[in-house]
Amino acid sequence: MRNFNKVILFVFIIFVAALLLIPEKKVQETIGKKHEPEYGNEVKNLEVFARIYGYVRYFHPSDEAANIDWDEFAIYGVNRIKQAKNEEELLRALNELFTPIAPTISLSSQKVVNPNNSDKAPKNAVLVIWQHQRDFQSFDYSSERIYSENSNSIMLFDQSFKYGDNTINKKIEKIHLSLPTILFSVSEQTIGSTKESKKNLKKLEDNIHQYLSDYDSSYDNEDVRIANVIISWNTFQHFYPYFKEIPIDWVGQLPKSIQAMKNVKNEEGTYDVMRNMAAQLKDGHIGYIQNINPSVALFKIPISVKHVERKLVVTFSEVKEIQPGDVLLKLDGKDALKEFKNLMKQTSGTIQWKEQQAAFNLLASQDQPEAKLIVERDGQLITVDAPYNYQPTKFIDYVYDRKKDFSEIEPGIYYINFFSDDNQLDDNMISKLSEAKGIIVDIRGYPRGDTPKVFLSHLTDRKLDTARFLKLQPIFPDHSDKNGYENGSWSIEPKQPKIKGKVVFLTDASAISYSETIMGIVEHYKLGEIVGEPTAGTNGNVVQMFLPGGMKFYWTGLKVVKHDGSQHHNVGISPTVPVKNTIKGLTEKRDEQLEMAIKLIKEN
Known part of the structure; x- marks a missing residue:
């Protein structure tokens, strides 16, 4: 043992001496060098x-x-x-x-x-x-x-x-x-x-x-899988407008994704590789859709969950055995929170958008009739067989138990949202709003139609411009800095009567794209308080592309910057009055963001 210790000491001395012979700079370079993956x-x-x-x-x-x-x-x-x-x-x-x-x-x-x-x-x-x-x-x-x-x-x-x-x-x-x-x-x-x-x-x-003439056109064929990577990667490389905002090693993603395609064997694996690659771009519009039979719809369990206090908490439920405030623990025997985090890794966008989409996708399916859920309430475990029987009309839905599209929730205080195709602001509604003490506008989600523009036109005496919508002019390859942009912003003209009461806007990560256009105007022109959580941080018109094997993908093809030229992508619109949900509030079936909006109006 004594001789063995001497050998160890001798080796250690030699190692230290060797380090001393290496220049300090070289040692630092060696220690700090990032090891690139080796590919065949x-x-x-x-x-x-x-x-x-x-x-x-x-x-x-x-x-x-x-x-x-x-x-x-x-x-x-x-x-x-x-x-x-x-x-x-x-x-x-x-x-x-x-x-x-x-x-x-x-x-x-x-x-x-x-x-x-x-x-x-x-x-x-x-x-x-x-x-x-x-x-x-x-x-x-x-x-x-x-x-x-x-x-x-x-x-x-x-x-x-x-x-x-x-x-x-x-x-x-x-x-x-x-x-x-x-x-x-x-x-x-x-x-x-x-x-x-x-x-x-x-x-x-x-x-x-x-x-x-004699090849397998499905994703069981490695050639088809790798071709999907090559086509997608090049589309982003030359036409994606946000590489300045998202500094990543996109070139390094190419061999990494090719290697990943060699490691998978089927359509599901192909889908995972494509989503993992695209997730690096932090674009909330990015979505890969598999070989979907258009006659087979996507269905969702009719509940919503949200990541609250590090747990998956039910915010809304049409399953009678499940209540808001319940904590979702298991989904078909799998740890729900772990599955949620895995889905987040494959989702592109901001953290808040990743959470939003992962919570939605966790409860969606195209081919399952029902799922076995285990939820926790007051320390008790409840097992429920929940059906996939709700068909979403948008990729975001069932976030809150919303009020009616247009309602007077307290004397002189009106609540409106723009999520129904039937909600059109007529002259009678505008007249009521113009005399209201306060108005709460719910932009937690994706509004429809021109009604939001109509509403904003009654909040101002001057023309309201949108943020800057910039269309890429890709003359040079590799997202070159020499490429220019064409401005395509639009405006809202003022209308009478002007709304005079205090206006409060509710928003969160479910507000994406068109919602953020509306909220960007609100933010820049200070048209009201913004209560809730940051928006998704993804705006700009969507581009779609079809890939070999039947897959289709979407991505943001239009660059949007805020009115002052600052970054919107991967940032979003921040609330002036931040309010997060709590498990206690959800259990009590309270909309804490709406409550704060009412409080602000009453204080005014």
Whole structure:
């Protein structure tokens, strides 16, 4: 034992001496260095393919690229790249895939000036470039190639470019890419293809067709799963407007998600990987919808829960055995709070929105008839078989036992909300509100129609502008700082009679998007007290996209900043009078936020 201790002491002395020989800076670097995950060659090769895929699909305006089916190409491309065993085979596969659809591309293991481009314009040539934009009212991006009137320059949005401008030069792993984003075109045919490239295009199309004629199009197929990552990742990489607000290693998410797709085997696993990837963007609008049969609806247990005092507490119930204030412990034998936290991890957005959505999704199902719940009340456990028999009309519902849409809850104090399509403020209602002592406006959720705008128009003597709605102009790839924005804000004109009483707005994390547009106006123009909790922190029109295998996803395609230019995304609207629910208040079936609003009006 004594000799063993001597050996240990000797090793320790040698270790310390070695550390002393290393420069201090080097020691600090070694200790503080973040260890990047190691991926195999196949994942790295697929990452290279994915990056090039995005550049060619969205920024190279050749006729071939405009006409290819990019979903089919992605699936086949994954399969082809997986066959590459070394760098030489990878380069050959990349050229087989991309050169036929981008004849002027250069892919090389060494940095070279693109040899496939000539600055000399052919006779009668014009310039062609991709223009991606979205209408303020549309769910989709529109992508079209636009043409100049001559070969000298081309206008894209409000910028002028010449042939050779904006060429994409990138080193991706060991592959050097050079790709023009502006081409010459004669008689609406892009210049650059050759007899060889046309022959290779025919061969590529035949290979894709042959592969797709006998392949599994479901998410049991790894190629389809990885193609979903590649398409989604590139969509965000080039068009998501909030990377400045959410500083993350999005490039690092690509190999991580590809590897994750290799580890799962089915549709449910695919869905989990996609949600985990998107959760990094902290966008409350992001949602992936699985292969849903439109004839099969989503149903929810007709109760609501909320994360209160570190417990899942019932806020509303139409299940007779369950009451507000009950603590949800188990759902079909699983720990409800643990399941709730797992759902939060897969939800994109602010903490408050994650809690909101996780509480909703915990109690929703598409194929289960009922669930076994265990709740706690006054120290007693109650087991209930609760049906999935409530069909939500919105992704948020059943948060509170609300008052009627329009009611006088105390003499001279009116309560209104805008969650019913039938709630239209007529002249009689406006007349009553204009003489009221106080008005409580419930924006805890998603209002419908133009009624909120009508109400706000009677609170002011001047025009009310919304926050800044900024439409991205993606000229340059990789969410470049050089990309500009178009302002698309709108206004509300004042109307008579003006409401003179004190106005209090109720809000919380269930207020998202349009709700936050309304609350942003309230906040900026100080139209009333704001009682409750922070809003979701996600605003801007939604974009949708369909993926191979039947999945569909949504995300925020419009950037919104507050009136003063400060950040709204992942922040939201904060209450002027914060009020949180308590278990005691919920048990007593009290709406503590509404109570505070009444108190403020009476004090006034």
